[in-house]
Amino acid sequence: MIPEKFSFRNYQPRALEIVDTTLRDGQQTSLLHDHHKYFFTRTDKEEIVRALIIYGVKFIELFAPIVSPQERDDFAAIRDVRDGLITQKGYTFLLAHVRCHPRDVESAVEAGADGLNFYIGTSEQSRHFNHGKELDEIITNSTKIIEEVRRNYPHLTLRFSGEDAFRTRPEELFHVYDAVAPHVDRFGTPDTVGVAMPPSVAKRVQSLRERYPNVDLEGHFHDDRGFSLYNALEAVRSGMRFMDTTLLGIAERSGITSMTALLFNLYLDREYDKVEGYNLRGSYPINVLAADKLRMLVPSKEPVSLTNRTHTAGVHQNAVLHNSSVYEAHPFDLFGVSESEILLGPLSGWNIVHYFLKEIRYYQIDEATAKEIAKVFKERVYQLSPDISPEQVLINIAEKEFNLAKLELPETARVQIVQRLDSSTRPTSLTAGIQLPKAVDAK
Numbered sequence: 001m002i003p004e005k006f007s008f009r010n011y012q013p014r015a016l017e018i019v020d021t022t023l024r025d026g027q028q029t030s031l032l033h034d035h036h037k038y039f040f041t042r043t044d045k046e047e048i049v050r051a052l053i054i055y056g057v058k059f060i061e062l063f064a065p066i067v068s069p070q071e072r073d074d075f076a077a078i079r080d081v082r083d084g085l086i087t088q089k090g091y092t093f094l095l096a097h098v099r100c101h102p103r104d105v106e107s108a109v110e111a112g113a114d115g116l117n118f119y120i121g122t123s124e125q126s127r128h129f130n131h132g133k134e135l136d137e138i139i140t141n142s143t144k145i146i147e148e149v150r151r152n153y154p155h156l157t158l159r160f161s162g163e164d165a166f167r168t169r170p171e172e173l174f175h176v177y178d179a180v181a182p183h184v185d186r187f188g189t190p191d192t193v194g195v196a197m198p199p200s201v202a203k204r205v206q207s208l209r210e211r212y213p214n215v216d217l218e219g220h221f222h223d224d225r226g227f228s229l230y231n232a233l234e235a236v237r238s239g240m241r242f243m244d245t246t247l248l249g250i251a252e253r254s255g256i257t258s259m260t261a262l263l264f265n266l267y268l269d270r271e272y273d274k275v276e277g278y279n280l281r282g283s284y285p286i287n288v289l290a291a292d293k294l295r296m297l298v299p300s301k302e303p304v305s306l307t308n309r310t311h312t313a314g315v316h317q318n319a320v321l322h323n324s325s326v327y328e329a330h331p332f333d334l335f336g337v338s339e340s341e342i343l344l345g346p347l348s349g350w351n352i353v354h355y356f357l358k359e360i361r362y363y364q365i366d367e368a369t370a371k372e373i374a375k376v377f378k379e380r381v382y383q384l385s386p387d388i389s390p391e392q393v394l395i396n397i398a399e400k401e402f403n404l405a406k407l408e409l410p411e412t413a414r415v416q417i418v419q420r421l422d423s424s425t426r427p428t429s430l431t432a433g434i435q436l437p438k439a440v441d442a443k
């Protein structure tokens with residue numbers, strides 16, 4: 001039993017509460033299958049939960065322990081991680097995602113969940129082709145079990161979602177929610193198949209807020225049309241306080257809103273109260289952690305990624321060497337992307353060839369020679385293979401065809417110059433070497 005001081009009843013929710021569902025909906029991502037990993041190991045889960053709590057997340061959604069013996073045992077291990085961080089980081093609520101079914105509820109209560117995220121499909125598609133129950137039966141079953149749980153376990157925080165809410169007619173959703181409202185703390189309004197657009201989200205949030213002023217709202221937006229981030233932003237702006245997100249936005253099909261993308265955009269929009277309490281500088285590191293668990297790089301479409309500070313085209317490379325603000329408009333440093341990357345390749349120009357050979361590799365080289373070498377490099381670099389990097393091609397040309405000699409620099413002078421231009425010899429420490437000039441704050 002949870003001590004009363006940690007009960008949800010004694011918690012004052014912040015302006016925006018992230019409900020992280022990386023280990024529930026996130027585990028439903030096909031990426032785990034694409035990369036032949038299939039599931040998160042217990043260690044993965046412990047590390048992810050620890051990172052989320054340190055980041056400032058207070059609500060973490062997990063599968064109902066009834067899903068499998070593995071999930072049940074992992075729930076206990078995750079609780080231990082959470083308990084170990086209470087003194088340092090305060091209390092984090094572990095929520096179990098449950099059907100309106102006594103066995104799901106029992107398993108969650110037994111596992112020591114702090115809250116239950118109930119769901120049942122309310123759209124016509126769900127009613128006819130999923131569980132087969134009509135609205136009245138949904139209402140009778142859901143209110144019975146939720147009312148009972150509320151009575152028997154008053155310390156639990158309860159949420160109810162009409163699954164596929166955006167394909168459920170508003171009057172039908174209200175019909176169900178009116179009956180459940182007296183017994184829950186939050187209503188979810190999931191866009192289960194990614195059909196919502198920002199205007200319909202704003203309208204939906206507004207109507208729910210007006211009808212249920214004492215019940216908080218929780219959003220869950222799938223990305224089938226690529227709108228999950230916009231929809232979440234619109235919902236938060238319209239007064240939704242709880243938002244389901246995952247690391248890197250992973251979830252069933254094309255996923256849901258990415259946690260760091262949402263916080264990044266709220267910050268850029270100066271919604272500072274909404275990002276209060278989150279360790280924004282931990283954003284890129286936590287994305288790297290999640291990507292590592294999936295055996296991939298942080299995806300290039302993720303706003304908080306090194307790709308947004310990586311430059312390949314000659315014109316861009318030359319410009320960011322002078323001032324990165326030319327092609328980097330946002331304060332990525334504040335979100336933990338503290339490096340920039342310039343990749344040598346077929347699109348690089350003579351400026352970067354000069355810079356690389358002179359400043360990174362300490363060759364004695366003038367601009368005219370750099371231009372000559374760049375011409376040869378541009379022809380040669382198209383024959384690249386996985387065995388030879390662009391850097392090596394360039395060095396071979398410089399040494400073997402142009403006989404460039406190296407400058408003798410004292411060690412102390414060298415350390416300060418390197419940036420991650422030469423991917424084959426990256427500094428071992430991420431902070432080694434100078435960075436490109438930082439982006440100017442866009443605000």
Ligand code: HCA
Pocket residue numbers: 025028097117118119161163164188189190191192193220222252
């Ligand atoms: C699911 C569907 C769900 C549930 C969301 C919720 C959705 O995977 O069970 O419980 O609010 O998108 O509707 O993720």
